[in-house]
Amino acid sequence: MDVLSRRSGAVALTGGLAALAVVLGWFLVSASGRAQGVELTTAELVPQDSTIYVAVNTKLDSSEWIAAFDLVEKLGLDDPESELIDAVEGGGEVDWEDDVAPFLGGNAAFYMRDYDWSGDPPEEFGVIVRAANAGRAMEVVFEQLGGGDPDEAEYEGQTYYFIPDPIDGDGYLARIGSHLVITATEAEMERVIDVAQGREPSLKDDSEFAALHDELTRNFIGFVYMDTEKLLGGALQSGLGVFVEDEDDLWQWGSSKTASVISAKDGGFVFQTAGQTEASPISPLLTARDESRFAGMVPADTAMLFSVYDVAGAWDGIIDAWGPYLDDAVAAEGEYDSYEEALDEAAAELGVENFEDFLELFDGEAALAAWFPTDDEDDGLFAFFAEVSDDARLREIIEGLDTIEVTGTETWGGVEVTLTEDEENPGEELAYTITDGYALFGDPEAVRRILEHEGDTLAGSGRYRSAKDTLGTRLGSFAYFDFPRIFTVFGGDEYVSEDELNMSALQALLFTMVEDGGFTRAAGAVTIDD
Amino acid sequence: MVERVARMAVGPLVLAGFFLPWAHGPSVLAQESYSGFELVGFAGRLQALDLGFSASATLWSVRLLILGVAIAAAWHTVLAPVARWHFAYPVSGWYLGIGGGIAAGIGIWRAGIEPPPLGLGLWLAGGVLFVACEMLSFRRIGPSASISERAMVPVATPSGVRNDHSPSPAESGKGAGG
Numbered sequence: 001m002d003v004l005s006r007r008s009g010a011v012a013l014t015g016g017l018a019a020l021a022v023v024l025g026w027f028l029v030s031a032s033g034r035a036q037g038v039e040l041t042t043a044e045l046v047p048q049d050s051t052i053y054v055a056v057n058t059k060l061d062s063s064e065w066i067a068a069f070d071l072v073e074k075l076g077l078d079d080p081e082s083e084l085i086d087a088v089e090g091g092g093e094v095d096w097e098d099d100v101a102p103f104l105g106g107n108a109a110f111y112m113r114d115y116d117w118s119g120d121p122p123e124e125f126g127v128i129v130r131a132a133n134a135g136r137a138m139e140v141v142f143e144q145l146g147g148g149d150p151d152e153a154e155y156e157g158q159t160y161y162f163i164p165d166p167i168d169g170d171g172y173l174a175r176i177g178s179h180l181v182i183t184a185t186e187a188e189m190e191r192v193i194d195v196a197q198g199r200e201p202s203l204k205d206d207s208e209f210a211a212l213h214d215e216l217t218r219n220f221i222g223f224v225y226m227d228t229e230k231l232l233g234g235a236l237q238s239g240l241g242v243f244v245e246d247e248d249d250l251w252q253w254g255s256s257k258t259a260s261v262i263s264a265k266d267g268g269f270v271f272q273t274a275g276q277t278e279a280s281p282i283s284p285l286l287t288a289r290d291e292s293r294f295a296g297m298v299p300a301d302t303a304m305l306f307s308v309y310d311v312a313g314a315w316d317g318i319i320d321a322w323g324p325y326l327d328d329a330v331a332a333e334g335e336y337d338s339y340e341e342a343l344d345e346a347a348a349e350l351g352v353e354n355f356e357d358f359l360e361l362f363d364g365e366a367a368l369a370a371w372f373p374t375d376d377e378d379d380g381l382f383a384f385f386a387e388v389s390d391d392a393r394l395r396e397i398i399e400g401l402d403t404i405e406v407t408g409t410e411t412w413g414g415v416e417v418t419l420t421e422d423e424e425n426p427g428e429e430l431a432y433t434i435t436d437g438y439a440l441f442g443d444p445e446a447v448r449r450i451l452e453h454e455g456d457t458l459a460g461s462g463r464y465r466s467a468k469d470t471l472g473t474r475l476g477s478f479a480y481f482d483f484p485r486i487f488t489v490f491g492g493d494e495y496v497s498e499d500e501l502n503m504s505a506l507q508a509l510l511f512t513m514v515e516d517g518g519f520t521r522a523a524g525a526v527t528i529d530d
Numbered sequence: 531m532v533e534r535v536a537r538m539a540v541g542p543l544v545l546a547g548f549f550l551p552w553a554h555g556p557s558v559l560a561q562e563s564y565s566g567f568e569l570v571g572f573a574g575r576l577q578a579l580d581l582g583f584s585a586s587a588t589l590w591s592v593r594l595l596i597l598g599v600a601i602a603a604a605w606h607t608v609l610a611p612v613a614r615w616h617f618a619y620p621v622s623g624w625y626l627g628i629g630g631g632i633a634a635g636i637g638i639w640r641a642g643i644e645p646p647p648l649g650l651g652l653w654l655a656g657g658v659l660f661v662a663c664e665m666l667s668f669r670r671i672g673p674s675a676s677i678s679e680r681a682m683v684p685v686a687t688p689s690g691v692r693n694d695h696s697p698s699p700a701e702s703g704k705g706a707g708g
Contacts, residue, residue, distance in 0.1 A: 010616065017618050020608070021601045028597055032571030061559050063575040070579045101561030132561040266578050 037218025038062070042109035042128040043204040045179060045196050050203055053225040055109040058130070064221050068264035074530040076502035102137040105130035105178060111203070113188075115231060126183040126192055134178045141173060141180070153186075158193045208276065212259035215274050215519050217472070220261035229256030267470035268507070268527035277520040281317025284310035286476040286515035291459060293438075294367040294385045295480070299453045300461035303485040307367040308477040312360045312389075351400040358397060361388045364438075371446065377489045383442030383450055388434065395434050410444075413451035419444060463527070467510040471525040476514025483507055505530050537614065537663050540656040541607030544626050547652030548600045553637065554647070565649050566596050595629075599653065602626050606660075623660040630657030 038057045046053055057064060060081075072080045085096045094100065113124035131137040141163070142150065150161040150173070160174035163182070172189040174181045176196045183189040194200040203209050209225060216223075260273035287309045295305060319326070319339075326339040336342040343355040352358045364387025371381045388394045398404065405421040407429060415435050422428040431444040433451070440447055458464050463482060468475075483506040511524040551563035564572060573593045577586060602622035609619040630653045637646055646654060 013613060013616055014618070017605050017608070017616075020604055024601055024604055025597050028567060028570055028600055029574065029593070032567050033574035059562075061555060061562055061572055061575075063578060066575050067579065097560040104561055 036062075038064075038107055038220060038223070040107055040109070040204065040213065040223065041130050042107050042179065043209070044202050045128050045176060045181060045192055046109065046111045046126070046203040047113060047191055047195050048201040048203050048206050050111045050113050050225075051115060051227050051230045053109060053111045053203055053223075055107050055223040057106075057221050057223075058104040058108050059106050060104060062219070064219050064264050067266055068221055068269070070266075071264055071269060071528045074502075074505045074528050076505070098136075099140050099143075102133040102140060103129050103131050103180070105132040105134075123184050124188055126181060126188055128182075128192075129180045131178055131180055134175050134180060137180050138173075138175050155190050155193050156197055156199075158197070160189050160193070208257050209259070211276060212257065212274055215517075215521075216259055216261045216272050217263055217270070220263040222262045224260045225257070226259075227257050232256075265470055267466050267529075268525055270470060270472065270523070270525045272473070272521060272523045274519045274521040276518055277515065278518075281321045282314055283515050284313030284317075286513055286520060288474040288476055288514050288516040289365075290474060292367065292475060292478070293365050293387065294369065295459040295464065296457050297385070297453075298369045298383075298450055298458045299371075300456040300458055300464075301371065301482075301485060302369050302458045302480075303372050303482050304370040305367060305458060305480040306369075306478075307365055307475075309365050310363055311366055312363040315356065315359050349401070349403070350397055352397060361390055361394050362386050363389050369446070369450075371449070372485060372489045373445075375488055380489075381443045381446035381449070383440060383446040385438055385440055387438045391434050391437065394439060398432070398434070410448075412448045413453075415451050417444075417447055417451070463508050464510075466529075467508040467525050467527045470527050471510050471512065471523055473512065473521060473523045474514055474516055475512050476516075478510065478512035481509040483509065502530075533663055533666060536659045538610045540623065540626065540660045540663075541603045541605070541610055543652045543656035543659070544599065544603035544630075545607060547649040547656065548603060550649030550652060551647035552633070552650045552653070554641075563647060566599055566653075570596050598625060599629060602629075603656070620664075623664070626653070627657040627661045627664075630654045 038055075038059070040055055042055055043053065059065065069080045077083060088094060088100055089096055108127070108129040110127050111125060112122055114122070116122055129137070145163055150163055152159055152161045154160070158174060158176065160172050160181075163171045163173045170184075172183050172186055174189060174193065176193070181189065181192050183192060191200065195202045203225070212225065213223075256275075258273055258275040260271070263270045263272075285308055289309065292305070292307050294307060298305065323339070330336050330339040330342050336345070347353065347355040347358065350358050366386040367384070369383050369385070373379060373381060403423060406418055407421055408419045410417045410419060410431070415433050417431050417433045419429050419431050422430045429444050430442065431447040432439065432441040433447065434440075440450065458480075464480065467480065484504065487503060487506075505528050507527040507529050509524065509526050511522075513520070513522045515521075548566040550565050552566055552569065553564050554560060555562040555564060570593055573589050573596070577589045577593075581589070602625040605618050605622040606626065609616050609622070613619065630650075633650060634646060634654055637650060645651070
């Protein structure tokens with residue numbers, strides 16, 4: 001009995017050890033693999049009223065840099081890490097390990113408080129580097145400046161040094177904790193010290209900066225924050241604002257502050273930019289969608305797809321907001337006195353009372369798809385889709401058009417299609433159909449392909465899905481380009497650029513503008529695969 | 531008593547070392563230092579890339595070998611005070627001892643003979659302690675006793691054989707009494 005209980009104790013202990021191994025292994029794998037993101041420590045030293053702040057992730061073993069090196073390798077660079085070192089070391093005056101690595105402590109930034117559009121060189125700027133080894137980094141700077149002892153000064157207990165001619169002028173250098181700070185003027189250095197010691201607010205304390213930083217991915221290679229109003233305000237005051245009459249018009253639907261990041265993932269490079277906004281006239285066009293209806297209809301070999309949403313919903317707001325500008329633009333063409341006159345003419349041609357009656361039918365997605373079935377760009381096929389709110393009304397309008405000359409009808413994929421003479425290319429035909437809540441119009445071959453297609457659709461294709469996954473945001477109005485199918489037209493299967501990059505590795509570009517959760521966001525993904 | 535304390539120190543030493551620097555990075559990562567924990571994460575980030583089967587399998591093996599250090603150290607920490615008769619005790623100990631030796635060898639091959647980073651140093655110290663204790667036991671019991679006899683024949687076996695790895699009742703009593 002004693003033996004049995006001891007044996008069962010041994011078995012229980014073995015089970016406990018196995019469980020410990022599993023739990024500890026799982027914990028360590030998941031905790032160590034968690035994406036940490038880049039902590040923008042440099043923003044803690046940047047004055048809050050800065051106009052531009054550009055930061056770079058200097059942690060070269062971060063997932064973003066690992067992915068970036070891998071992607072560059074797929075584009076044909078054999079060993080990007082070595083090439084980077086070679087490029088920096090140049091003729092041997094710089095040693096990566098001794099002279100560069102000490103600076104790579106996580107993030108480095110450049111900021112500018114105000115840009116002088118009159119052409120005078122800016123002075124209110126600084127460079128801040130979080131160093132891996134701040135002591136050695138200081139030594140490197142002094143060595144590069146000739147090795148002498150620089151003049152030093154002190155402000156609020158913080159020592160800083162005068163460094164002659166860092167970049168075309170005099171400069172000031174300070175070591176603040178693990179950060180190296182270089183400014184162009186003494187006053188700017190004192191400002192940074194004030195920020196560092198808490199007497200002035202930092203950019204990191206700014207709620208809008210924090211909101212934008214939170215909104216964008218924290219796993220980036222580069223980060224740009226910009227106060228566009230301040231930046232362009234300077235331009236307008238300098239007489240460069242010929243494109244807007246009243247700068248306040250620009251910011252009436254949201255903040256002028258934007259942030260952008262560029263990042264790299266396993267699938268490709270990603271660009272995102274975001275700004276806090278309120279509902280604006282173009283908001284309907286940027287309605288967030290999980291998927292495009294027409295991407296789920298076109299064949300997987302579609303080379304390009306452009307999609308917008310709710311043109312009808314955006315129209316009134318656009319006219320209200322920018323009517324005078326449209327009037328000026330139309331009047332400048334000379335044919336009509338105002339856009340309203342132009343629209344009345346269009347309405348008369350369509351046989352509707354006013355143009356808005358026609359436009360209000362298009363309250364869903366509208367898209368343009370293109371194919372290049374041969375290597376000849378002149379053989380491209382195009383089709384235009386639009387969701388319509390009233391099939392019968394649109395059919396009535398189109399059938400009443402004097403300009404349409406019907407040449408026949410076909411039934412493709414169980415849908416009746418009308419063929420018409422192409423007004424602009426005599427002898428050529430166009431096809432259209434209105435069915436199931438949408439209108440389809442384009443080259444007969446393109447329309448037939450779509451209606452008779454039974455295989456994979458673009459939405460189900462690996463290349464499109466990979467681009468969407470890499471993009472990582474919902475879709476608003478978007479554009480999709482399938483590079484291999486486009487390159488067959490322009491460069492053949494093995495398309496190598498002038499600088500020897502293997503462009504065949506480029507898979508797709510997906511770019512979208514979307515309004516979601518109080519932010520307007522523009523995002524793009526370029527997917528790469530060898 | 532000294533030997534017992536030494537045996538109990540092996541696991542915690544290596545476990546602490548797992549979270550402290552083991553090595554510096556190569557090439558563009560020269561300034562970065564990596565603990566065992568960070569190496570598991572770094573290998574994981576590499577695995578996120580679209581790698582071939584062999585590269586992926588190699589990375590998994592490396593991750594498992596490194597994780598094995600933490601798991602062996604945790605087992606050793608649990609077993610050393612009260613259950614040195616369990617087969618996992620010598621298995622984990624030798625894993626730490628031999629693994630530490632190999633890791634030190636790799637370090638010497640890469641950087642020459644110089645003081646190891648703190649984490650690797652703690653791992654090595656733990657491994658050396660375990661091997662030293664085993665050598666002492668070996669000398670006490672004699673060369674005729676196999677490793678399995680010395681390490682794996684437990685107090686709790688039906689034969690009731692005790693071995694040198696299990697604390698004597700007197701030791702247990704002392705231990706309990708503080």
